[in-house]
Amino acid sequence: MAGSNVREATLDILLKIEQRQAYSNLLVNETIKKAGLPQKDVPLLTELVYGTLQRQLTLDFYLTPFSKRPLERLEKWVHLLLRLTLYQMIYLDRVPDRAAIHEAVEIAKKRGHKGIAGTVNGILRTIQRSDLPDIDALETEVDRLAVKTSHPQWLISRWVSQYGIRRTEQMAAANLQPPVLTARINTSKAAIDEVLASLQSAGVAATQSETIPECIEISKGSVIHTSAFKAGLLTIQDAGSMLVAYALAPEKQEVILDACAAPGGKSTHIAEKIADSGKIISLDIHPHKVHLIKQSAERLQLNSIETQVLDAREAGGHLERESFDRILVDAPCSGLGVIQRKPDIKWTKTAEDVRRLSKIQRSILDSVWPLLKKGGRLVYSTCTVDKEENQQVVEAFVSAKEDAVFDDRLAECLPAYYRDDCRSGMLQLFPGDKKTDGFFIATVLKTN
Numbered sequence: 001m002a003g004s005n006v007r008e009a010t011l012d013i014l015l016k017i018e019q020r021q022a023y024s025n026l027l028v029n030e031t032i033k034k035a036g037l038p039q040k041d042v043p044l045l046t047e048l049v050y051g052t053l054q055r056q057l058t059l060d061f062y063l064t065p066f067s068k069r070p071l072e073r074l075e076k077w078v079h080l081l082l083r084l085t086l087y088q089m090i091y092l093d094r095v096p097d098r099a100a101i102h103e104a105v106e107i108a109k110k111r112g113h114k115g116i117a118g119t120v121n122g123i124l125r126t127i128q129r130s131d132l133p134d135i136d137a138l139e140t141e142v143d144r145l146a147v148k149t150s151h152p153q154w155l156i157s158r159w160v161s162q163y164g165i166r167r168t169e170q171m172a173a174a175n176l177q178p179p180v181l182t183a184r185i186n187t188s189k190a191a192i193d194e195v196l197a198s199l200q201s202a203g204v205a206a207t208q209s210e211t212i213p214e215c216i217e218i219s220k221g222s223v224i225h226t227s228a229f230k231a232g233l234l235t236i237q238d239a240g241s242m243l244v245a246y247a248l249a250p251e252k253q254e255v256i257l258d259a260c261a262a263p264g265g266k267s268t269h270i271a272e273k274i275a276d277s278g279k280i281i282s283l284d285i286h287p288h289k290v291h292l293i294k295q296s297a298e299r300l301q302l303n304s305i306e307t308q309v310l311d312a313r314e315a316g317g318h319l320e321r322e323s324f325d326r327i328l329v330d331a332p333c334s335g336l337g338v339i340q341r342k343p344d345i346k347w348t349k350t351a352e353d354v355r356r357l358s359k360i361q362r363s364i365l366d367s368v369w370p371l372l373k374k375g376g377r378l379v380y381s382t383c384t385v386d387k388e389e390n391q392q393v394v395e396a397f398v399s400a401k402e403d404a405v406f407d408d409r410l411a412e413c414l415p416a417y418y419r420d421d422c423r424s425g426m427l428q429l430f431p432g433d434k435k436t437d438g439f440f441i442a443t444v445l446k447t448n
């Protein structure tokens with residue numbers, strides 16, 4: 001595929017994301033599969049889609065003074081083509097500016113008319129000759145940080161009010177870095193060294209993580225076509241997610257509820273931890289997603305997982321009271337901790353979504369609580385850093401239940417590297433801090 005085709009494919013993906021037709025990660029994977037892109041083009045396509053999406057606010061800030069029309073009044077594809085090209089001019093050293101501009105003009109000629117190609121050419125060539133506008137001239141610290149790190153202003157002010165400016169700077173900067181790709185090895189089936197060697201022979205470069213025993217960090221190559229993956233020796237999972245099974249601390253033969261389980265990353269980890277003994281009931285509200293749990297369990301040859309399509313807010317009325325030793329609520333959330341992997345989240349989620357989700361999270365907790373045995377442990381987790389979905393949900397829940405207390409043995413359950421960050425049965429992980437996504441884990445005990 002020639003360079004302009006990669007850029008056209010990128011433009012199509014960006015347009016679909018803009019029209020909210022799908023999430024970035026799904027579209028990139030689907031396009032790679034469908035278009036049968038040669039392997040050598042995949043890194044460039046991935047970089048162009050994610051890079052342009054990640055940097056879009058900064059790019060628009062730079063483009064604005066050079067466009068006669070306000071950017072939002074340009075045809076959408078023209079606006080996206082300008083963003084995509086400016087991204088290459090500013091952030092991709094390996095693409096010469098004139099090549100990026102030439103490709104853009106060719107695409108504009110093909111998609112539009114001569115006039116549009118001329119406008120695109122004019123804007124980009126003027127930028128090439130000029131100084132970019134100065135972000136530091138913006139009035140407030142929040143505005144400067146928002147534009148510099150390309151995050152919506154509302155989100156930066158929200159993080160500043162929740163965590164202060166330092167932490168916000170750190171998170172926002174980390175979100176612009178390429179994410180660390182990690183996988184979990186099923187160490188009951190194979191030694192890490194064996195799996196690493198098998199991956200290496202398949203062209204995958206990976207090393208064992210220094211923080212979580214069964215975790216490997218992948219620096220090159222794709223694992224899903226390897227024989228080790230097909231044999232069920234590993235699962236792609238973020239390091240933060242791996243900590244959830246630690247926090248739950250399941251024991252052999254126990255009966256466990258995973259209330260929001262698809263695609264099954266944590267259910268399968270729990271099953272691996274208890275050597276596939278006991279029973280894990282894995283619920284999800286979406287039938288097609290429940291299918292993914294089944295597929296994972298099959299690939300990993302795990303028999304202890306039973307799936308059910310069920311709204312966890314109604315689980316209390318469908319499952320037996322006090323029948324579970326442990327319950328995991330890995331709740332639906334805004335995903336504001338995984339912007340590094342899914343940059344569209346920062347442009348699509350709103351403060352209203354956070355509020356709406358926090359109500360769902362609370363009602364799931366309320367519904368499953370009666371199902372937990374006395375003395376049992378519930379783990380609440382999310383992949384967001386927002387306090388309204390994390391501490392505030394779980395603190396309000398615990399204070400509303402007479403038989404619920406935070407379980408401050410959380411730290412003991414976790415690998416040493418994470419222990420100091422636990423506070424009264426809760427752990428908030430931040431992007432850019434401990435090589436994980438932004439992730440929250442709370443442990444709650446049901447008193448006798």
Ligand SMILES: C[S@@+](CC[C@H](N)C(=O)[O-])C[C@H]1O[C@@H](n2cnc3c(N)ncnc32)[C@H](O)[C@@H]1O
Pocket residue numbers: 241259260261262263264265266267283284285286289310311312313330331332333364
């Ligand atoms: C954070 S994801 C779970 C990820 C999963 N635990 C894993 O590790 O692979 C949240 C899941 O909750 C599901 N969900 C959303 N609302 C739900 C509800 N009311 N009841 C049950 N599942 C729900 C979503 O379909 C989604 O699969």
